[in-house]
Amino acid sequence: MSPAMSSLSPQVVQRTPTEEEPPKAAPAFDAAFRARLYDLLRWRRDVRRFKRDALPEGMLDRLIGLACLAPSVGLSEPWRFVLVEAAGRRAAIRANFEACNKDALAMQEPDRAALYARLKLAGLDEAPVQIAVFADRDTTQGSGLGRLTMPETIDYSVVMAIHTLWLAARVEGLGLGWVSILDPATITEIVDVPKHWIFVGYLCVGHPQAEDDTPALERAGWERRHASEGVVIRR
Amino acid sequence: MSPAMSSLSPQVVQRTPTEEEPPKAAPAFDAAFRARLYDLLRWRRDVRRFKRDALPEGMLDRLIGLACLAPSVGLSEPWRFVLVEAAGRRAAIRANFEACNKDALAMQEPDRAALYARLKLAGLDEAPVQIAVFADRDTTQGSGLGRLTMPETIDYSVVMAIHTLWLAARVEGLGLGWVSILDPATITEIVDVPKHWIFVGYLCVGHPQAEDDTPALERAGWERRHASEGVVIRR
Numbered sequence: 483m484s485p486a487m488s489s490l491s492p493q494v495v496q497r498t499p500t501e502e503e504p505p506k507a508a509p510a511f512d513a514a515f516r517a518r519l520y521d522l523l524r525w526r527r528d529v530r531r532f533k534r535d536a537l538p539e540g541m542l543d544r545l546i547g548l549a550c551l552a553p554s555v556g557l558s559e560p561w562r563f564v565l566v567e568a569a570g571r572r573a574a575i576r577a578n579f580e581a582c583n584k585d586a587l588a589m590q591e592p593d594r595a596a597l598y599a600r601l602k603l604a605g606l607d608e609a610p611v612q613i614a615v616f617a618d619r620d621t622t623q624g625s626g627l628g629r630l631t632m633p634e635t636i637d638y639s640v641v642m643a644i645h646t647l648w649l650a651a652r653v654e655g656l657g658l659g660w661v662s663i664l665d666p667a668t669i670t671e672i673v674d675v676p677k678h679w680i681f682v683g684y685l686c687v688g689h690p691q692a693e694d695d696t697p698a699l700e701r702a703g704w705e706r707r708h709a710s711e712g713v714v715i716r717r
Numbered sequence: 718m719s720p721a722m723s724s725l726s727p728q729v730v731q732r733t734p735t736e737e738e739p740p741k742a743a744p745a746f747d748a749a750f751r752a753r754l755y756d757l758l759r760w761r762r763d764v765r766r767f768k769r770d771a772l773p774e775g776m777l778d779r780l781i782g783l784a785c786l787a788p789s790v791g792l793s794e795p796w797r798f799v800l801v802e803a804a805g806r807r808a809a810i811r812a813n814f815e816a817c818n819k820d821a822l823a824m825q826e827p828d829r830a831a832l833y834a835r836l837k838l839a840g841l842d843e844a845p846v847q848i849a850v851f852a853d854r855d856t857t858q859g860s861g862l863g864r865l866t867m868p869e870t871i872d873y874s875v876v877m878a879i880h881t882l883w884l885a886a887r888v889e890g891l892g893l894g895w896v897s898i899l900d901p902a903t904i905t906e907i908v909d910v911p912k913h914w915i916f917v918g919y920l921c922v923g924h925p926q927a928e929d930d931t932p933a934l935e936r937a938g939w940e941r942r943h944a945s946e947g948v949v950i951r952r
Contacts, residue, residue: 508928509756511888519754519888521744523786523881543945550945551758553883555897557932557940564950571952586865594860614952624940625829628897630821634872635897638917641876646758648788653746653754662790662863662870673952682873693743697792705792705859710778710785715799717806717849717908 522652524695529657532608532688541654542611542687549647554639556627561643564614564673574672575614575664575684576606582663601702605659609686614669615644616679640682647685657690757887759930764892765836767843767923776889777846777922784882789874791862796878799849799908809907810849810899810919811841817898829939836937840894844921849904850879851914875917882920892925 511519546563554560566572583604590598606612617640619633629635648658666681700706746754781798789795801807818839825833841847852875854868864870883893901916935941 506930508760508930509753511753511757511890515750515753516888518744518746518750519757519884520783522746522754523783523885525743526786526788528788543949546949547945548755548758550942550948551761552880553761553763553895557934557942559943559948562948562950564952566952568952582866586862589861589865591860598862623943624934625826626824627821627833627934627939630824630898631817631900632897635918637869638873638876641873642880645788645877645880649754650758653751655746660788662867663865665866675950683870695741695743699792699859699862704862707785707792708794708858710782713785713794713797714778714781715797715910717799717801717803 522649525693526648526652527657527690527694527697529659529686529688529690530605530698531691532605532610532657532659532686533691534608534610535689536610537656537688541656545647545650545654545656545687548650549643552639552643552646554624554642555629555635556624558621558624558627558629558636558639560618560621560623560636561640562616562618562675562679564616564675566612566614566673571672572606572612575612575669576604578664578668578672579604579606579661582665586663597702597704601699601704604661604663605686605688606661609659609688611685611687613685613687614673614675615640615682615685616670616675617682618676618679620678637680637682640680644683644685651687655689656687657693659686660684661686757884760928761884761887762892762925762929762932764894764921764923764925765840765933766926767840767845767892767894767921768926769843769845770924771845772891772923776891780882780885780889780891780922783885784878787874787878787881789859789877790864790870791859793856793859793862793864793871793874795853795856795858795871796875797851797853797910797914799851799910801847801849801908806907807841807847810847810904811839813899813903813907814839814841814896817900821898832937832939836934836939839896839898840921840923841896844894844923846920846922848920848922849908849910850875850917850920851905851910852917853911853914855913872915872917875915879918879920886922890924891922894921895919896921 617637661684852872896919
């Protein structure tokens with residue numbers, strides 16, 4: 483991390499306050515901040531088209547530092563970020579995407595298949611930064627707290643770190659695209675990490691070619707967003 | 718949703734722009750906003766102690782509306798929010814927590830068990846709002862796009878909706894606690910939803926008794942946060 487970025491780094495490991503020690507004064511979030519946060523949520527996109535420009539110096543470290551502020555079950559911090567840089571590995575991942583995408587295409591109804599084929603589903607050729615993200619279910623950190631009945635909460639913690647990285651990237655004017663049309667076992671092998679790590683997602687990060695408040699799938703006529711009332715049940 | 722809140726509701730279903738139609742002007746996020754967003758990430762907590770005060774009128778609808786802005790695989794929006802209100806159902810969920818917590822306690826080393834027992838792991842008795850959140854893997858929305866090789870991305874989408882709700886609650890001065898020491902099959906039965914829905918998490922929401930920038934587990938000496946450098950690998 484560059485010295486200039488250090489002061490902004492959120493993941494500075496500090497002395498842990500005792501239980502008796504009072505917390506610092508909490509920040510207040512005003513209406514103007516809330517409105518801007520809602521803008522952020524509305525304008526976050528799953529980006530597929532990137533410019534090839536590199537990220538500014540130190541930016542990636544900073545984004546990953548912020549991602550590590552995500553909640554994790556039992557404070558297990560099970561996220562593992564694999565920065566995929568070698569051309570050979572990137573090519574192998576692209577090939578796996580192509581194979582899986584072909585299978586996915588065959589599963590679609592004929593009229594949708596043409597549309598599906600037209601959707602550019604990966605920024606694998608353009609994104610300057612690519613990250614394979616894994617969950618280490620075997621981590622001893624947190625001593626297993628909270629995950630006995632639901633070990634998948636380890637994976638969920640990693641998903642929240644990805645989502646945090648996504649939002650943090652967007653406020654820096656960067657885009658993120660999550661590629662899920664991949665075979666987890668193959669990706670684990672390509673990037674050569676422990677076999678027991680759970681592959682959670684493959685992220686493309688870079689400057690987006692365009693910004694939009696409408697999802698690409700909605701613009702392409704694939705699907706539309708629905709009103710939230712339809713997903714709430716009272717019991 | 719109350720009329721006063723409607724103008725702030727993010728989940729207003731609008732006409733979908735065509736592919737040719739240019740997007741609106743994207744918002745810029747300045748340094749002041751970014752600093753405040755980092756405060757939000759640092760001060761989000763997994764809250765276990767709540768005041769019993771009800772949420773303001775319309776607040777819950779608004780938070781769920783914001784949660785629905787989360788990314789979802791293939792725009793499937795697979796999140797299902799079950800507002801658990803009936804005293805009998807809440808009591809049954811509390812009983813399931815107690816049973817699972819007892820098992821979890823028995824799994825810990827003796828010296829940690831005492832600490833574990835001391836940690837108040839659930840706001841089940843105090844939180845005015847309790848939500849069981851599920852993922853509908855069978856939804857036809859999105860036509861299966863992006864989830865053939867990794868059907869768990871449906872569950873991951875729901876996790877990101879929960880994380881969005883968590884952040885949105887925090888900027889309103891509210892706290893959220895995610896209870897994971899529960900048996901998924903039992904919870905599904907208690908709240909009487911389709912058996913194929915995947916139980917993702919049980920959320921307690923309300924006004925927190927205290928605010929803190931240090932996780933409760935860290936203050937209690939259970940675990941501490943680690944530097945992000947340790948979770949990055951280059952390949």
